[in-house]
Structure formats: C-alpha cells, structure tokens
C-alpha cells in the first residue's frame with residue numbers, strides 16, 4: 307500500500323511538537339528570539355528525539371525550543387496553518403490538533419487570543435487545502451487543578467467554533483486522574499469531548515481511571531492496558547478508542563522496539579485503535595511513515611486499513627457532515 311497517496315485521518319497530533327524547523331529559525335530571526343542555532347540541520351538535532359531516549363520525560367525536553375517561538379498571534383497562526391498544510395500534502399483528510407494554551411502566555415497573550423490564533427490558522431488551511439480540522443485543548447497535568455479550570459472556562463466559548471475537546475497531557479504519574487475530576491467533569495458539562503493521555507509510561511491502571519473517573523471517550527496511547535486486565539477489559543467493552551503513536555512509543559520507551567508494539571494484537575482482539583504521529587517534528591515522522599511502519603511490521607492488509615480508517619472517522623470529534631465527507635474517501639483506499 308502506498309500510504310502517502312491513501313486518505314488518512316489523524317486524531318493525536320501536538321502543535322508544539324510539529325513545528326517545521328525552518329519556521330522556528332525564521333520566527334526567531336524576525337522576532338529577535340534567542341535559540342541555540344540558526345542552522346537547519348543543527349536545529350533538527352535539537353528538536354528530534356532520538357529513538358534511544360531514556361523516557362517520556364527525556365522526550366518532553368524537546369518541546370522547550372518550539373515554545374520559544376510560539377508566543378505571538380502571528381506565529382501561532384502560521385505554525386498551525388503550516389501543520390495542516392504538511393498534513394494535507396500527504397493526504398491526511400482530517401486532523402485534530404491539540405495544544406496547551408497555558409504554554410503560550412509568556413509574552414502576554416491571553417488564553418482567548420491564543421486559542422483564536424490557532425483556530426484562524428486552521429481555518430485558513432481548511433480553505434486552501436483538502437483537509438478538515440478541529441482543535442483539542444490540552445491541560446498540563448504538571449500544572450495546578452486551577453489552571454485546568456482556567457483552560458476549560460476560557461475555552462468554552464470556542465466550542466462549536468473550532469474547539470471540540472479537552473485533554474490532559476505531559477509527564478504521567480500514577481493516579482493523576484483523581485486530581486482532575488472536577489475540571490474535566492465541568493468540561494463535559496459544557497460539551498467538551500474528552501480524550502486523556504494515559505497508559506504511556508507503564509501504568510495501565512491510569513487508563514481505567516481515565517475512563518471511570520474522567521469519562522474519557524478516547525485514550526492517548528494506552529499501550530500499558532496490555533499489563534492491566536481491568537483496564538484492557540473496560541477499553542474493549544466500552545469500545546474506548548486508543549490513539550496510538552508507534553514511533554513516539556518507541557522513543558519514550560513505552561515499547562523497546564516497533565515489533566513489541568501491541569497495536570496489531572489490540573486491533574485483532576477487537577480493541578479500537580487509530581494510528582497517529584503524536585509529534586511530526588519531535589518524532590521525525592508523518593502519517594504515511596507511521597502507517598508504513600505498522601503495516602510492514604505486522605503484515606497487516608488493506609481490509610484492516612479500511613477498518614481502522616472507518617474507526618477513526620467514527621472516533622473523531624468531527625460533526626456528522628464532516629464524518630460523512632470522510633467516509634466517501636473509503637473508495638480510494
């Protein structure tokens with residue numbers, strides 16, 4: 307299968323992990339921002355996490371440089387537009403991009419300005435390219451509960467205008483869900499859909515709690531339900547969808563190598579899985595590369611691709627009209 311030509315859907319992609327290296331250099335030059343190098347190859351070295359990272363925390367260090375240049379309305383808009391452009395050019399037809407608004411307030415932007423700039427970048431790309439998108443607001447679980455409330459309260463007015471869901475991300479501690487029950491419950495009440503990063507660093511039980519305590523409809527990664535029977539069963543029984551990111555999972559040592567990745571076993575056992583990049587720059591990847599990697603490694607076939615494509619459509623937080631338009635691409639697979 308030639309994955310660069312086949313229609314694709316991406317549900318798990320971080321804006322700050324997917325900034326073009328040349329754009330970082332360009333914005334830094336224009337705005338007089340200090341970055342470690344203005345050379346593209348050297349910048350790539352700084353941004354791309356090696357396959358032999360030590361951990362998720364080691365991987366997350368790569369996000370500090372992009373965030374330096376994501377502090378103005380113009381740069382947020384441009385970076386979002388370019389991410390959708392990159393995705394559209396490899397035939398991604400629908401993409402949900404997530405970001406944490408609170409990381410972009412260092413130069414005085416308000417949460418509302420930040421969210422609006424990202425939406426504008428997305429809308430501009432939707433007009434120009436054959437792609438639809440939606441935005442997921444991430445709350446950093448390394449920050450306070452109050453900060454999560456702030457994102458929910460200020461993000462609410464953008465529901466139905468480009469924002470669809472709430473997420474918890476960053477470093478994963480055991481039992482983090484309990485702390486965030488109130489803001490996530492409030493978000494659900496407002497109409498936010500819910501996806502939660504969980505089960506990425508060895509703690510399958512976090513997935514169980516994300517579903518039970520936070521009402522997660524989708525789980526970012528979820529790799530470690532493989533070691534937690536209760537989590538595995540609830541995901542399977544409730545058909546909670548896993549947003550799996552194969553290369554990222556190797557980098558963060560969720561799995562040691564791609565052959566150890568559970569995505570194919572999960573799929574063949576009736577768990578709903580989707581394929582995603584996580585971070586196009588930090589993981590040095592594309593949707594086509596991720597699909598190639600998985601389909602090659604596990605000798606999966608086109609029937610399985612169609613199944614996962616349709617599961618991705620169903621699991622997306624898109625409206626019915628967009629979902630119908632995405633189903634039409636099935637004939638090209």
Ligand SMILES: [Zn+2]
Nearest residue numbers: 320503526584
């Ligand atoms: Zn992620």
